[in-house]
Each structure stands twice: as structure tokens, then as C-alpha cells.
Amino acid sequence: MKKPSPTRKRQHWAYAVGLAAGALSLSALVLPANDAWHRRGPMNTGHDQIQCPDCHQQAAGSYRQQIQANVRYLFGRREHPADFGKMAVANETCLDCHERPNDRHPVYRFLEPRFKKVRATLRPHLCVSCHQEHQGRRVVLGDSGYCVNCHKNTRLRNDPLDTPHARLIADKRWATCLGCHDFHGNHPIKTATRVAEAIRPEAIRAYFEGGPSPYGKDVRYPARKEKTHDE
Template sequence: MKKLLWPIWILLTLAIGGYYAFVIFASDDKAELLIGEATHGHYQIEMACDSCHTEAFGGTEILQNACTSCHADELEDAHDSHPKKKFTDPREAYRLEIIDARYCVSCHTEHQAEQTRAMGVTLPDDYCWHCHQEVGEERESHKDLPFDSCASAGCHNFHDNRALFEDFLVNNANQPWLLEENGVSPSLDIRNAAKLYANREVAIDPQQDAQYMANHPTETEHWQDTAHANAGISCTGCHAPTGEAQTPTDENWITKPGIEVCASCHQPEFDGFSSGKHGMRLAAGALSADGTAAAISPADVQSHLDFDPNNLHLQQGCNSCHQPHQYDTTFAATEACLTCHQDEHSLAFEGSPHGELWQQAQAGDIAVEQAVSCASCHMPRVAKKKRGEQVVSVQHNQNYYLRPNEKMIRPVCMQCHSLEFSIDALADPDLIRTNFADKPGIHIKSIDWALKRANQ
């Protein structure tokens, strides 16, 4: 009997080993290797294992490098309140026995859906208390607070406290909920921005352009009022971007330029896009069958959000929001979003005060700068220096100011509203679901406490 068991055992071992060798080295489907579901932040790239596991036998340092390769810039912009260097200070070494906060995976452990909380945190929600328990003893206002309430909107955030510093709370107290001078700013001059953001010399062939325009009068008419036309980018700039001597009938002519063509001039916008949910698969190396960058569609992902079932096939690339031959930021700001998104918050937009302002702007009753679109909050305009000039561009990472939502307070909400109203509104989940159709039903006391301490 023992002689028979050994060959069976060897055959089973070889079969199992062969199967997993096939999965690792030959199969495109790596689902068998998953040890658990990925978090909401990473589920789109859970099959791109090497996005995080860059080495087969890497440890904590390898995973840390993977985290910072995607999130380092965001933490720097946030003025990270708990950077790694704080915990490498010998004076703080004793805290590492509680939580080794030098590493992202100490708090954000992937593939553990059963214990994953908001923001991908896999620690119990009282993690702040273990290092800061003296606050509850020293501050009268904090004595009766629950241990797990530190991260409530308007109080503390582990990484990003820009809008919640005590001095900032005091300096922005006692303001009316709706500011007299308000408006989503700064203004966007996309024509000038196009000139400054182009990072390659575009070869233009007037003869090819003339022939192509003659064959496509409708596209040419639309193009003439675009930022591309103003910047001198004509047909060959996108359809023959290599600048080679081509004619519109050559096989090298690109009939439908892909994302990589857009990115060749609009790298900052592409970087933002590929960092957010719409484009993060591109950053993970997803390619289409012809080897070009592959845009995703709602049907490709298992999101918790609701999408329009009739539009699940639509791909999320540059041309999804920006029609290739037209200058229409209005469509990109709202209609493009609502083409796919059908969750409660999105569906409530048109009937909300923000949606009414947007409709008034489209009717010409108010200035566009006073209106609020989906993009106003989730893809706001930011001003930065570019080649010595102040350039206003759109943050194309729609997640940048979304999680945690307190990040919207300074750059978005306070363009129109007081700090107190903004904090309360973002802390009210029912108000968020109705797309801010009323005033907040929740009050966060952080400003009250800050004023009391300042007046002592």
C-alpha cells in the first residue's frame, strides 16, 4: 500500500506545482494567487501584482517603496503630519512598539477585507489614542470623547491636517455660511495653458493638413475654435504625431489617436488622470491588444458605485470627456460624469443648489465662475508656476480631493462657504448623498473648542 501512495503523492505534487507554475509564468489570469480581496483603493489593479510586489521575495521595504512610488507626491502636498522621519527620531522610538508608523503596511494591510475600514485602514479605529491618550486627560473638551472619534471630519486626520490646524480654525471662525464674494476660481485660459504645457515640438505638414481638412469639413469647422487650433496644433499634430512624411492615406496615419498621443503633450494632466480611479490601470501597465494604452470602462471594474447600465461599455480615456475636435469644457465638467455615474449623490446633482447654479450659468444668467459643476469639486482648477508663468490647469485625478473628503475644504468648499459650514457639510453623510440639497444636520465642535482655548 505504501508503495502505491508514494507515486500518487509525487503525481499530485507535480500536478499542483505544474498548475501554479502555469498560473505564475504563462497564464494571464492570476486570480488563483490572490490571498484575499483588494481594498476599494486598489481593486482595479489587484491582478497587476507587480504594481506592489515589485520583487518576488521582497519584504516590508519593497512594499514601502511601492506605496511611495504612487503616493509620495500626494503626501508631500499634504504636508504629511506623520512622516517617516518623525518615527526614525530616537526620541520617538518608543512609539514604534505600539504602531510601527514608518511603514504604510502597518496601518494599511492589503487583502484583508474582513478588517478593512474607511481609507483602507486595517487597524482598530482607536489607533490615535494609543499614542495620544494624554490629550483626553489634559484637554477639558476631549475628556468624554470616544477613543475612536479622533478622525471625525473637522478634527484630525493622520496624514493631512491642512484645513484643521488650530490657528486656521480660529482665523476662519465666525464667518457667514455663504461668503459674499464667492466663485470657483481661478479662471482657466486653456488656450494659453495649451502652449505652456506642450512638452514636445509638434511637426506640422501644411500640405497634409490642407488635404485632410478638405476631406473632413465638419471636424475642421469644430477644430477652428479649439485650444489646439489656437496653439497651432492641426491634424498632423495628433494623427501623425511622429512628424514623418506621411499622407492621410498612409498606413502610419493614426485614425483614432489614443491616450498616449494626448499624454505626449499633456503630461501633467495624464499623470493626474492615471493616478485616479479613471486611469490607475494605465499606471499599472494595462495595454490593449495593439499595444497602446488601454482605457477602462465601468464594465471592467467591480466598483461599489452605481453606473448607467446603458453606458457600461464606454471607455474612460481623454476623449470620453473631451471630444477630440471640439472645445467644450461644459460637457467635460458635468455631462461626461453623469453619462456613467448613477449613484445617489450624482443623480441628486441637477436638483441641488449647486446644480441650479450650473444651469443658470449655462443659460447665461450668472458668470461661469459662480457656478458649480461636478468638476468644480472633484477636479478643481489649480494654479502653479510653469516655465516662469502662472498656469491654471485642472487636477485630473478625481480622487485627489475626495478621500478623505476634508481635503476639499481649502481648495474647493471655502471658495464659496465658511470653514465651519464646510466642515459640518462634509461630516454629514445624509447631506452628501443628497448632493448638499440643504444645510448640515451635524455640527462639529472643533472651531468652538479652538476659540475657547484661544480666549483662555
């Protein structure tokens, strides 16, 4: 039997080393401790200790079944596409840590028929519409990008504010809303009665970007899995 040449031996060793290096690299990537290596982007403020499996659960069925289901969807034989690999992050995933009985804007409220148009554009019934992960921010919408959609016809019979809400709405001063109102109502703050005493829009904008909370560190319902002081 003819012995392999020195060149062939080196090729075999190179293949073996390459396969071993590839296997080790793949193993390192899938280790939970190395989740950060393949994340789409930086975690949002307060989510630094969350691991990928905490939010991304395995989709139902095998890969073959998931592919078959999506092929059926493409040919109109299935109403909805199937998740492939991992399930899409749903409201339930977020509410597992952030459910609050006193939420001023719970997601289910936006399922009412009167919010049909808003659902089609702003999608406020989905947590990830405002709190999209892997952006390194708390809120991905601007500080005046949503109040106008539901409150442009707001009228108060006994308005406690020194500048009436009707005047603020007429002047389109939507950036002032969160200066008095914590959107989810989770911070125990006293509502301002003077516009000049409201939290400045730039402070709220910095909070959205990941900065300290202008509403204070105290919260009524802390996140269940994360021990943060200004979620």
C-alpha cells in the same frame, strides 16, 4: 522486443495527460492576468487594478543565494534575514504612488527618538501597519486605536473647539479625533469647531472598511498610478 501491454499504454497516456494538465495549470497561474487566482486575499479599496508585480518585486540573488543567506542568519553569521523569492513591501513601494508633500503624519516623523515606544508597539513608521494589503479594507486599525499613543498629553493654548481637547482627552473620547482631523491631511476639509458638527465615528469606521470617504471626493494629491476619487 516485447511490446508494452494495453494497460501499460494507458498508464503512459495517463502520465502524459497529467503532466500536460499540470504544466498548463502552472502556466495559467503565473500569467499576470490571473494574479487574482493566487492572491492572499481581496485587494484594498482603490487597488483593484494593481497587479502583483507592482508591489512584489523579485528579491536580490538566486534562490540558492537567498537560502544560504537565511541559513547564515539562523546561525548568527548574518545580522538580518534575506528576502526569499519576492522582496517585502516597503514604505518606498507605497510612497511611489502616495507620496504627499503636505502629509500631516509622514512615516519619517515617527523615526524620531520620542516615538521609540510607539514604534515598538504600533509600528506607525511602516505604511503596512495601518494599510495592510489583501484585507479588502482601507485601514486595518480601529478608528481610535492610535491617537492616544502620541496625543494623550496634547494641550492647546487657544483651543478653537467648543469642547476643549483637554476635556476630550480626559474623557478618553479618542474616537472623535478623526471627526475633525483627516489623518494624512490629503482632503481639503474645513476643521470643525463644534464637536456636534464633527464626522460621526461610524462614518469613519465605514470608510476604513472600504466605504465612501466622509471627507469628500477631492484630494490634494491623487495616487500616481490609480485614478481613484477617494483614496
